[in-house]
Amino acid sequence: MATFMPGTLSLRAAGSSIASLFHQSILTVNSASRSPLTFCRLQRLQRSVVSTASFHSTPKCHLYRNTEFEDEKPKKIGKVNLVPPNWLKYNDVVYPPTEPGEPERPAEICHSRFQIKYGTKKxxxxxxxxxxxxxxxxxxxxxxxKKKGAAHIKETxxxxxxxxxAEHNVEFKSxxxxxxxxxxxxxxxxGLRRHARQRYGMIHYRYTNYFVRLREGRPPKDYxxxxxTGHDLMADFIKKQRARRIMYGM
Known part of the structure; x- marks a missing residue:
């Protein structure tokens, strides 16, 4: 029959501590007895395991890309234009003065509205x-x-x-x-739309850009x-037939 001895646990604990100290001393002796090359390899391995912080720099040409300044509205969102790049440049064209006797050049105003949430075909x-x-x-x-897009064009x-x-010195707005x-x-x-049986359908949210040019004066009779008419078509046909020439003929 086994008997309980109070001193056995303390002896076992003391023995395990002595064994761990002996094992650590053996490791230190072995590491000291290794060659310098092996020691350098160990340092490299330890250095590769430790993650060091890296610094990332941005080229100067990309410092102010897609930056929203306080005094200017954003012109782009990624690669998408929010403002027409060339259409409004027509407003900055300065024509030479008209010669005496020539009709006065009417004023022209170009305007646009970009990314309207409405279909292009509609x-x-x-x-x-x-x-x-x-x-x-x-x-x-x-x-x-009745169409919703009419409100956007009317506002434009x-x-x-x-x-x-205000800007082009047009006397009467009408x-x-x-x-x-x-x-x-x-x-x-x-976008995506969920269907039955774990299927999905593609949704396209389309946007439209609208451009308009106003000209001063009265509208023409026929835009x-x-x-x-039949007489006009006959006159064009006769004129075309009389203008025929025989190539390399006498």
Whole structure:
């Protein structure tokens, strides 16, 4: 039958501590007896394990990229333009003075609105509808239109009308007509829609850019060239036939 002896645990603990001290002394002796090359290798291994902080620098040309200054609105978000890069430069063109006897050059005002949350194909119908209209008639027609994009075009026309009077010395704000009106494709943001059985569908959130140019004066009678009548087509055909030449003939 086993008997309990109080001194056995203390002897075992003392023996384990003595063994650990002896083991550490053997490791120190072995490390001291190693060659300097082995010691350097150990230092390299330890150095590779420790992660050191690294400093990253940015080239000078990228320091102010996509920076939003307080006195300026952001012009880009990544690679997407928020302001037209070249369209508004037409407002800065200075023409030479007209010669005596020549008709006075009408003022032209270019304006735009970028990244409108509306489909490009839907906006195109509204943009081509107001071409050749006077500014008041265009605003009136857009105010009665049921499409949502009409509100964006109407606001853009009103902004261009104010710019014409304030910055381009247009005397009467009603003495303007829509010379150019067109749209371009903006950014397309892609999203996902969940379907049944763990399937997904792609959603496209489309944006549109709108451009307009107003010209001073009355609108023309025909914005697009009128369709030719039968007599006009016959006259063009006869003129073309009489202009024929036989190549390398006498």
């Amino acid at each position: 906006m195109w119908y509204l943009a081509q509808m107001i071409r050749g209209m006077s500014i008041d008639e265009a605003i009136k027609q857009l105010s009665f239109h 026309l009103e902004e261009a009308q104010e710019i014409a009077v 003495n303007l007509w829509v010379c150019d009106s067109f749209v371009t494709k903006g950014i397309v943001v892609k 697009y060239p009128p369709e030719k």
